Amino acid sequence: MAASAHATAAATGPTAVANSASSSASANRAEAALNASAVAAPDAGGGVDPRRAFLLRAVFAQDVTRKLRVPASEQSAYAGRLQAALGANTLGNLSGEYVVLVDRNANVQALFVYFRAAPADTWQMIGASPVSTGRPGEYDHFITPLGVFEHTPANMDFRSEGTLNENHIRGYGKRDMRIFDLGWAQGERGWGKGGVSQMRFQMHATDPDRLEPLLGIRHSKGCVRIPASLNTFLDHYGILDAEYAALVDSGKSLWLLKSDRQITPWAGRYIVVVDSQRKSRPGWTPAPGGKAQAKVPAGADTAD
Template identity: 85%
Template structure:
C-alpha cells in the first residue's frame, strides 16, 4: 500500500500492507537474493555489546555504544545542541506519558518533529524510568506537505511498530515519473498501519491514511530531506534506514516472533539486534516559527533539480 493513500471508513482499515503494491515498492512473496548479502564490517558487535557480565547482568548503558555506530554509518546527520536534545527529550516524554507510556525505558524510541522548520528524526534511549532520555543521533527527514491532492499532514501521536502491519522491502523500480519512491532495492519500509491523518487539500478534515517510514529516491529526493515533501509518510535517508534495520532499533515485536520460532523473510540474516530493541515512533510538532541553524533546509540548487511529479512518489 502506497504511503498516504486515503480510504473510506468502510472497513478498508483492516487491509494488510503486505498484500499491497506500488510502482515504487512492493512486498515480495520471497526474500530477494540481495537480502542475504553480507553487511559491511561494523565497529560494534551487538552480541558482544549485549554479553552479560560475571554476575549474569547486561548493563543497559551499553545501549549508548550505538552513538558511535550512528556517527560512523549514517551519512546524513544533524549536530543538535545539548539544550535542544534535552528539550526534545522532554517533548517525547510528555507524548509518551499522554499514551500511558511514561515509565517506558530500556528500549530505543524514534521521534520525529514534523514542524516545517525542523523536519528531523531523533533516536533516544534511557536505561531506567528514573533516568533522562539521551539522544543517540539525529537526521533530516521529509514529512507530509499539504496543498496538493492526496497529500496528508503527517499525523501526531505515538505509533507502535508491530508485525500486525508487516514490513516489506523496496523493489527499487521506477514509477511513471522515473522516481524510486521507496528508495533503492532492498530498503525496508517500516509499516505503521492505518492512521487518522489531516487532509492537506480541499476543505481539509480527517481521513485514514497508510502511515509508513521509508527511504526515498537516493538521487532525486534524498537531497531534499529537511523540508516537507511527502504525501504524509516519513521519508528518511537510506543510511539511516539501513542503521535502524540492521540494529533492530524498532524490532522488539519482530524479535519476539523470531524467538518463538517464526521465520520472517523481511528480516536479514546478518542483522544485529540488541536487547534494547524498541517499537515506538513518536511524532511531535515543536511549533517553531523559524528554522534553527542546526536543521538547515536544502539549498535552492537542490530544489531546482526536482523533477515534475516527484511529490507523488510515495
C-alpha cells in the first residue's frame, strides 16, 4: 500500500500539490467568510450569543497578513496585563466588547485584540500583529504613551490620501487607509532633556512598500503603526467603533464609515498601551530581517 501511494503521489506531481494548496486556501477563505457572516446572525430568540465574538479569530487568521503566533502562556500573561491596566483606570468590569492592547516594549512591539463576554471571564486573544511605536533619540520623537485611550468621534478619524511626502513615503499608508485618532495625549519626549508634553496620538497604517516590512521595531514619532491588512480588519468589522456606531444609530451620517462594513455587536472603544519591561526579544515576535532594515529610506522615522 505504501509503494502504491508513493507512486500515485509521484504521478500527480507538483500540480496536484498546488491544486491541493489552492483548494485549502479557498476552503479557508470560505470558512472565514462564513464565520464573518455568522458573527452577528440572530439566534432563534432574536439575541446573539456573545461566544460568537470568537468567530473573528478565523477571520483575523485569514484576512490579516502580518500575524504573530503567540503561545498560550503569553496570551494568558497579556490578558493579565490588560486586566491590570483596565482595573487601574476604573474599567475592571469591562466586558462584552473588543479591546486592542499594544505592548510598546522595544523587544516586543506587538498589538493584540482581546475579548471576554462577562466580567467573570478571562480575556481571550482574537489575534496579534507586529507594530512600530515611538523611537526616541531625535527631535519631535515621543515615546508612545502608556495608558487606556478611548476611541471617540470627539476626535474624528479620517482617511489617508496616499500621497508621498518629501521623502517619497506614504506616512499614513496607501489611499483610503483609516487613521484612528485618539486625540491629544501627554507623551514623554524622546529628545533633549526629556520631560512630558502633548502629542497627537494616532494608530494608522504605514507605507506598504518601504515601511511596513519594518514593523516589529520602534520606528515612529510616537504613534502606533500597524499593518495595512490589520487596519482594514479593524475598520471593516468596527472593532473600535462602539461610539461611532452609536452616532449612526442616532441618525447621524458619517462619511468616514464605508457602506459595506460589517460591524459586530461587540464593537469596542479602548486601546490600551502597556510596557512588559522585557529585557530580551521572545521568539514569537521576531524583529524585521537585516534586508528590510538595510533598505530604510531617508526620513523614514519622520513619516508620522
